[in-house]
Amino acid sequence: MFGNLFEEEESEGFSSASPKERAAKGTDEPPPPRGRSLLCGIKNQGGTCYLNSLLQTLLFTPEFREELFRLGPQELGCLEDKDKPEAKVRVIPLQLQRLFTRLLLVNQQSASTTDLTDSFGWNSSQGTNQQDVQELNRILFSALEHSLVGTSGSTFIHRLYHGTIVNSIVCKECGNISQRQEDFLDLTVCVCGVSSLEEALWNMFVEEEMFEGTNLYCCARCDRLVTAAKSAKLKKLPPFMTMSLLRFSFDFSKLERYKETGRYSFPLTINLRPFCEQTDGEDMDFTYDLFSVIIHKGGCYGGHYHAYIKDIDELGRWEPPDEDCKPKTQMKIKEVKEVCEPKLQEDDPLSLLTTIISQESPKSVLIDQLGQKLMDKIGSSWSKKFRKQYGPIGKFLQSHSDVFMLVSNGTRVALKANPPSPATECPAPAEKTTEPTAADSGTSAREQEIKPEGSHWFDLNDSTVTSIRESDIEKQFQGKESAYMLFYRKTQLFRPSEARNNPLYKVPSQLIQMAQDENIQLQQKREQFEASNNTVELQLHLAPFYRLDNGALQPISTEPSGITALSFDRRKTVGDLRFTIYQMQELWEGDMALTVAKSLPAGLHLYNTLTADDVSLYSVGIHTNSDLFVWNGREVYGATVQTGAEWEPVLLTVVRPFLGEDFEREAQNGVECKQSECE
Numbered sequence: 223m224f225g226n227l228f229e230e231e232e233s234e235g236f237s238s239a240s241p242k243e244r245a246a247k248g249t250d251e252p253p254p255p256r257g258r259s260l261l262c263g264i265k266n267q268g269g270t271c272y273l274n275s276l277l278q279t280l281l282f283t284p285e286f287r288e289e290l291f292r293l294g295p296q297e298l299g300c301l302e303d304k305d306k307p308e309a310k311v312r313v314i315p316l317q318l319q320r321l322f323t324r325l326l327l328v329n330q331q332s333a334s335t336t337d338l339t340d341s342f343g344w345n346s347s348q349g350t351n352q353q354d355v356q357e358l359n360r361i362l363f364s365a366l367e368h369s370l371v372g373t374s375g376s377t378f379i380h381r382l383y384h385g386t387i388v389n390s391i392v393c394k395e396c397g398n399i400s401q402r403q404e405d406f407l408d409l410t411v412c413v414c415g416v417s418s419l420e421e422a423l424w425n426m427f428v429e430e431e432m433f434e435g436t437n438l439y440c441c442a443r444c445d446r447l448v449t450a451a452k453s454a455k456l457k458k459l460p461p462f463m464t465m466s467l468l469r470f471s472f473d474f475s476k477l478e479r480y481k482e483t484g485r486y487s488f489p490l491t492i493n494l495r496p497f498c499e500q501t502d503g504e505d506m507d508f509t510y511d512l513f514s515v516i517i518h519k520g521g522c523y524g525g526h527y528h529a530y531i532k533d534i535d536e537l538g539r540w541e542p543p544d545e546d547c548k549p550k551t552q553m554k555i556k557e558v559k560e561v562c563e564p565k566l567q568e569d570d571p572l573s574l575l576t577t578i579i580s581q582e583s584p585k586s587v588l589i590d591q592l593g594q595k596l597m598d599k600i601g602s603s604w605s606k607k608f609r610k611q612y613g614p615i616g617k618f619l620q621s622h623s624d625v626f627m628l629v630s631n632g633t634r635v636a637l638k639a640n641p642p643s644p645a646t647e648c649p650a651p652a653e654k655t656t657e658p659t660a661a662d663s664g665t666s667a668r669e670q671e672i673k674p675e676g677s678h679w680f681d682l683n684d685s686t687v688t689s690i691r692e693s694d695i696e697k698q699f700q701g702k703e704s705a706y707m708l709f710y711r712k713t714q715l716f717r718p719s720e721a722r723n724n725p726l727y728k729v730p731s732q733l734i735q736m737a738q739d740e741n742i743q744l745q746q747k748r749e750q751f752e753a754s755n756n757t758v759e760l761q762l763h764l765a766p767f768y769r770l771d772n773g774a775l776q777p778i779s780t781e782p783s784g785i786t787a788l789s790f791d792r793r794k795t796v797g798d799l800r801f802t803i804y805q806m807q808e809l810w811e812g813d814m815a816l817t818v819a820k821s822l823p824a825g826l827h828l829y830n831t832l833t834a835d836d837v838s839l840y841s842v843g844i845h846t847n848s849d850l851f852v853w854n855g856r857e858v859y860g861a862t863v864q865t866g867a868e869w870e871p872v873l874l875t876v877v878r879p880f881l882g883e884d885f886e887r888e889a890q891n892g893v894e895c896k897q898s899e900c901e
């Protein structure tokens with residue numbers, strides 16, 4: 223019944239070229255190089271877009287990528303030995319390493335996953351479209367863990383993704399607590415009946431479920447049915463939190479599946495402290511940043527997946543999307559100013575700080591400059607004016623986490639575009655003693671210039687990779703096309719500066735070598751293809767085989783010995799061509815002019831002579847099947863040849879009435895029936 227649940231819609235047509243187009247282009251066409259984003263897509267092997275979205279998410283999880291690359295051939299074996307019975311070759315991690323290397327380093331528009339899916343034992347007959355991406359995430363992790371048993375990588379999935387939930391039931395009679403722990407690699411969260419991720423987490427980890435009335439709990443200590451409260455809390459938070467949204471539900475009254483398309487918002491940064499069992503510690507220990515959103519487009523009986531991913535190490539080239547231009551942005555800022563200025567109330571710190579931040583470009587302020595900005599605005603410092611009533615400025619910002627958010631590793635403060643509605647607001651942290659550290663020294667000038675909007679988000683859609691704005695993520699809150707899996711990473715996870723802009727970072731040397739070899743091969747293929755695509759077929763007409771007759775060049779002999787065919791690369795120059803012809807015509811003496819010729823009904827006529835020796839044939843307009851007359855540029859057997867369109871000979875056919883035998887004889891002596899002459 224659900225067999226075809228996640229098959230792709232045929233009509234979507236996401237492959238870059240139809241089979242017809244591919245056939246027309248020829249099968250030996252080398253893959254195109256990377257596009258403007260400089261990031262590599264993944265080919266759709268037919269219903270594998272869900273796999274592609276997940277693989278790209280894992281690639282752009284630098285910690286996952288580096289754990290995988292850390293495993294050398296001494297632990298994984300070599301793919302070359304995989305058919306040797308005695309060799310232990312761990313094919314899945316090896317193929318994943320290769321795929322990641324190609325995605326990072328090989329200059330092609332998209333990479334293939336065929337080798338990887340083969341290593342999973344998924345062949346085309348079995349089809350890879352039976353799984354759902356949430357299920358696939360678990361299958362992939364489990365296959366990888368299984369494949370890494372006995373290596374130093376056997377625990378890395380666990381270290382990066384494993385978390386625990388503690389479920390408790392508290393007896394209201396004796397206070398006995400019964401606890402059960404639950405493991406997770408990803409958290410499945412409700413969509414039905416809630417409007418945001420925070421609300422879903424609130425229902426899961428803050429709300430208590432009561433056993434009361436007719437639904438009582440059997441307490442082991444009391445040994446009878448009692449009133450009790452059931453609750454769940456996050457116990458161990460992993461470095462990476464993956465949220466699987468339950469977008470697909472089953473309607474039991476209609477006995478059919480349906481997709482929840484209602485609005486479901488999720489934040490770019492989330493503090494999980496309210497949902498944890500243990501709430502002591504720094505805010506940073508509980509804070510996570512969104513870095514990937516896998517999106518499902520379509521209904522529940524088919525669809526397409528793609529992913530919005532944050533390129534944390536800035537490996538790609540992010541450019542503002544086309545529809546966005548500078549004047550528009552400036553207008554936006556102006557609008558904000560106009561809206562905010564009249565509202566300015568000097569005694570309201572919330573209004574003041576909001577105004578200051580909204581008037582900044584790039585809409586965020588370094589935390590340690592906020593005091594100065596305030597000073598500039600109202601002529602008084604925070605300490606003097608507000609500290610007594612509101613406490614330190616950092617504490618004030620934190621207690622209004624629905625309005626403010628920290629960006630750039632907590633060094634800057636920005637405004638939350640959409641503050642959560644009061645109904646779904648998370649409780650403020652119990653203890654707010656920490657002030658944001660004003661450590662700006664670690665922030666480079668470049669980092670400060672980057673607008674929060676432009677923080678390297680890309681839409682990875684099979685072969686296509688395009689820059690998007692962070693604000694585009696909101697478009698995936700609801701609808702037929704909406705977020706399906708969310709990937710968060712702990713804010714405090716540190717990325718070394720050497721990793722930035724450096725796709726080679728931590729890639730083992732043997733894999734770099736593989737990528738270099740593949741790049742050389744690709745380059746050669748492209749050059750060969752280019753050359754074959756640029757080969758023009760030329761017909762060379764050699765002057766010694768022609769004579770000028772009635773204004774047109776006529777071959778002396780009926781045999782076409784005066785015509786020589788030549789294949790030539792049109793990117794080469796006129797000089798190259800002349801040199802080649804000289805070499806072919808060993809007996810040629812004196813000047814050689816190459817003149818574009820054309821066969822007209824009256825004979826061969828000459829047009830422009832190719833004089834610029836350093837210009838390519840392409841630039842002078844030589845295409846395939848061009849005729850060139852090879853001569854001395856002046857005369858043919860003593861007859862001066864006029865060139866150019868104005869000297870084109872015309873063929874006149876004279877038709878006249880029959881005038882009788884005598885007249886005919888006279889006429890034939892005077893005019894020929896077919897006559898060529900100059901105009």
Ligand SMILES: [Zn+2]
Binds near residue numbers: 396444445448
């Ligand atoms: Zn009890």
